[in-house]
Amino acid sequence: MTYEEYLDEVTTLIVENYGLSDAAAIKLVVQAQDKEFFVRHDDDKALRNLDQAHKDAKTLYTAASAAPAAKKPAPSKPRR
Template identity: 50%
Template sequence: MPMSYEQHLDEVTTLITEKYDIADQPAIDMVMRAQADGYFSGHDDHPAICTLDRAHEDARTVFKKYGKGKKAN
């Protein structure tokens, strides 16, 4: 079942903190940078892609691209 765009961003942030042992604020910053770069624009246009499976994929992608140099907690 799809979640709202905002719920999806929250889930991606939570998954980054859990999977990569990153503090909340750096994870939030990564998601905000990805959002500013337009990474999530398709999610806003097509809310049906805002699923838990996609959140896991997005967390990996966002961490890989925007998490460079981030240390674990």
């Protein structure tokens, strides 16, 4: 998958697996990009796969969950 598709997949997994809103998940991924978390993925296409996307989604969510309360992303509203 392309780099952009990979980022979309990581974002989708954060929403689906951890219940964050789309906006909160996008914010996590953008912040990770700003911190150069995905540089290796851009350079190495082999890192852009579904298994790695699951690992990266978990890593980003776990790091955000450990952040101070003021910086934690808001969970999405329950779906009906």
